[in-house]
Amino acid sequence: MKKLTMAIAAGFAACMAAGAEAPSPSGAERQTPRWSVKKAKAWGEANPWWCGVNYIPANAINYTAMWDKTSFSPDVIRRELKLMTQTGMNCVRFVMQYKVYEDDPEYFIKALDKFLSLCEEAGVKAMPIFFDDCAFGVNRDPVVGRQSEPLEGWYAWAWSPSPGHTMVIDEREHPKLEKYVKDILSRFKDDKRIFLWDLYNEPSNGGLGKRSLPLLEKTFAWAREVDPSQPISSGVWNKNKAVNAIILANSDIVTFHFYGNREKTRKRLEEIAAMARGRPAICTEWMNRPAGSTVKDCLGLFKEANVGCLAWGLVNGKTQTHLRWGHRPENLPYTGAWQHDLFRGDLTPYDPSEIDLIKAAVDRR
Numbered sequence: 001m002k003k004l005t006m007a008i009a010a011g012f013a014a015c016m017a018a019g020a021e022a023p024s025p026s027g028a029e030r031q032t033p034r035w036s037v038k039k040a041k042a043w044g045e046a047n048p049w050w051c052g053v054n055y056i057p058a059n060a061i062n063y064t065a066m067w068d069k070t071s072f073s074p075d076v077i078r079r080e081l082k083l084m085t086q087t088g089m090n091c092v093r094f095v096m097q098y099k100v101y102e103d104d105p106e107y108f109i110k111a112l113d114k115f116l117s118l119c120e121e122a123g124v125k126a127m128p129i130f131f132d133d134c135a136f137g138v139n140r141d142p143v144v145g146r147q148s149e150p151l152e153g154w155y156a157w158a159w160s161p162s163p164g165h166t167m168v169i170d171e172r173e174h175p176k177l178e179k180y181v182k183d184i185l186s187r188f189k190d191d192k193r194i195f196l197w198d199l200y201n202e203p204s205n206g207g208l209g210k211r212s213l214p215l216l217e218k219t220f221a222w223a224r225e226v227d228p229s230q231p232i233s234s235g236v237w238n239k240n241k242a243v244n245a246i247i248l249a250n251s252d253i254v255t256f257h258f259y260g261n262r263e264k265t266r267k268r269l270e271e272i273a274a275m276a277r278g279r280p281a282i283c284t285e286w287m288n289r290p291a292g293s294t295v296k297d298c299l300g301l302f303k304e305a306n307v308g309c310l311a312w313g314l315v316n317g318k319t320q321t322h323l324r325w326g327h328r329p330e331n332l333p334y335t336g337a338w339q340h341d342l343f344r345g346d347l348t349p350y351d352p353s354e355i356d357l358i359k360a361a362v363d364r365r
Contacts, residue, residue, distance in 0.1 A: 092125075
């Protein structure tokens with residue numbers, strides 16, 4: 001642990017001494033203004049060590065279902081978020097669904113406000129996500145209304161990207177997305193229930209590649225025009241140089257995803273320290289038990305490095321994320337360790353020792 005802390009501190013110090021920021025995205029004339037390192041560090045010092053989960057209710061098969069008028073479930077959300085209070089975790093990350101907003105903006109604003117109130121009731125802060133390119137089944141363009149039921153044995157069968165791949169690709173649709181981003185940010189730009197805005201989850205995923213770059217760049221620019229009091233970010237999640245250049249040049253707080261084992265996590269934390277250039281860092285996705293990314297082996301590394309961490313996810317349900325990525329019905333029955341999720345559907349812990357370790361690690365304030 002001591003060696004890890006020294007390595008990360010050295011990485012931060014070296015980057016601070018260099019006095020350099022991340023390079024501007026290829027082809028960009030200028031870097032979009034962002035928080036200074038000093039301001040970012042002050043934010044980090046004023047806040048706790050962030051430890052939480054990526055949240056979707058157990059009764060929602062995707063984020064469209066989480067927000068849709070036909071299935072938004074405050075009572076379920078309240079009951080599940082109480083687990084956060086019991087474990088001591090202090091934050092949740094979640095995707096907002098553009099299509100639900102497009103269908104009825106005022107309804108969506110009210111639903112989001114209700115969700116944030118439930119977070120406050122549970123004593124946790126929120127990290128909303130505007131866009132998400134992930135797709136694990138056949139669904140590439142979300143549709144509002146009652147969603148599909150699970151296909152047993154298929155990991156995240158009906159996962160729905162936001163806004164959907166067609167709108168990401170078709171730049172003629174982007175003015176609609178600009179309205180959405182600016183409307184939400186303007187209404188909640190000073191909301192104390194939100195501690196960070198994650199603008200875009202895994203841009204270029206789902207086979208989109210470089211087609212996500214225009215929307216990624218625009219979303220940072222739109223957010224800067226609103227200028228929220230909370231920091232903005234997008235997570236480094238793979239080795240796509242073009243995507244990462246945009247992310248690192250524009251994020252106030254460096255966020256990233258990593259699902260490796262203890263030694264790989266230790267190495268990745270050192271790499272992130274160099275990328276962060278003195279800014280606070282948060283791992284916004286981790287915990288993959290079959291791959292060795294476990295509470296027992298990795299939580300302490302994040303704590304020691306003072307790097308926030310949000311596991312995937314809270315209560316196992318319709319998304320079937322206890323299965324491994326790519327799991328299909330023909331491979332049933334699944335008898336391996338759960339990949340994700342801390343609690344079973346009956347709200348009992350999958351592994352009580354994990355909950356004990358989280359409780360011991362988190363200092364709620």
